[in-house]
Amino acid sequence: MQHSYNLANIGLSDYAIHTYLSLLKAHPVNGSQLSRQSGIPRARIYDILRMLKRRGFVAEAGKGKFVPLPPDELIKQLRRDYEADLNRFKDLVNDVDAPAGHDFIWTIIGYQRVMAKAGEMIDAAENEIYVRLFRQEADVLVPALKKAEQRAVPVKCIFMEPFPDTFNVQVIHPQHELVEEKLGGRSFDLIVDREEFIGGMFTPEKVDACRINWSRNRWFVLAGRDSLRHDFFHYFLYKTHTLKEALDENEKKLYEMIQNDM
Numbered sequence: 564m565q566h567s568y569n570l571a572n573i574g575l576s577d578y579a580i581h582t583y584l585s586l587l588k589a590h591p592v593n594g595s596q597l598s599r600q601s602g603i604p605r606a607r608i609y610d611i612l613r614m615l616k617r618r619g620f621v622a623e624a625g626k627g628k629f630v631p632l633p634p635d636e637l638i639k640q641l642r643r644d645y646e647a648d649l650n651r652f653k654d655l656v657n658d659v660d661a662p663a664g665h666d667f668i669w670t671i672i673g674y675q676r677v678m679a680k681a682g683e684m685i686d687a688a689e690n691e692i693y694v695r696l697f698r699q700e701a702d703v704l705v706p707a708l709k710k711a712e713q714r715a716v717p718v719k720c721i722f723m724e725p726f727p728d729t730f731n732v733q734v735i736h737p738q739h740e741l742v743e744e745k746l747g748g749r750s751f752d753l754i755v756d757r758e759e760f761i762g763g764m765f766t767p768e769k770v771d772a773c774r775i776n777w778s779r780n781r782w783f784v785l786a787g788r789d790s791l792r793h794d795f796f797h798y799f800l801y802k803t804h805t806l807k808e809a810l811d812e813n814e815k816k817l818y819e820m821i822q823n824d825m
Contacts, residue, residue: 573641582611583631591628666780677775678703681753681761688716688755693791695721697749721794737801754788795821
């Protein structure tokens with residue numbers, strides 16, 4: 564067998580997963596039959612079946628033949644086991660009297676992991692959200708951001724390219740058509756409740772390899788928040804100084820709100 568399922572986090576080896584999938588395709592079968600249809604050596608297949616049986620993922624149906632646990636039940640069982648282990652680990656962590664220290668800046672790699680972490684932060688927000696988004700990230704995160712605004716969490720958004728009116732407080736970044744070219748990628752920043760920051764740059768040619776920073780470091784968080792506040796001022800200054808246009812009444816109110824949002 565030469566196949567990797569990349570599912571090590573569920574606690575099953577590639578051999579175990581392949582054994583289960585092969586058994587799912589044809590059952591009941593004995594170990595010898597399963598060895599032939601799976602390509603796993605006979606000497607190993609019985610060890611794997613014993614492990615799967617011990618965990619309740621397969622059962623013996625008499626005369627040395629095996630059947631798989633239905634997939635939906637297997638997934639429920641894995642989820643229960645995983646959550647039980649997490650709860651036990653949480654209890655262990657809570658019992659440790661950890662010394663106060665520095666909040667480090669961590670790196671998250673992988674686009675889906677970054678978006679998942681950002682979604683968690685948005686869902687947990689209680690007081691405010693500052694966010695800077697290109698369309699690709701907006702398409703992923705706007706639904707969660709809208710839910711946050713619906714539960715009375717103010718969302719202050721700088722869209723890095725044209726986007727429909729979505730939030731009570733939003734602007735389009737000036738010269739948006741040049742921004743990605745000048746930056747060399749898509750900037751992404753999210754600050755929640757003045758307590759948590761995630762941000763960095765997605766470069767188009769290697770978006771899944773981009774290193775995105777996450778931290779609760781107070782000064783890192785506040786510096787990121789202030790950067791986004793100043794993007795609002797950039798918008799106001801560009802309109803009044805470069806374009807020589809007056810702010811409308813809503814923009815004047817927005818200016819006062821951002822000005823006082825220290």
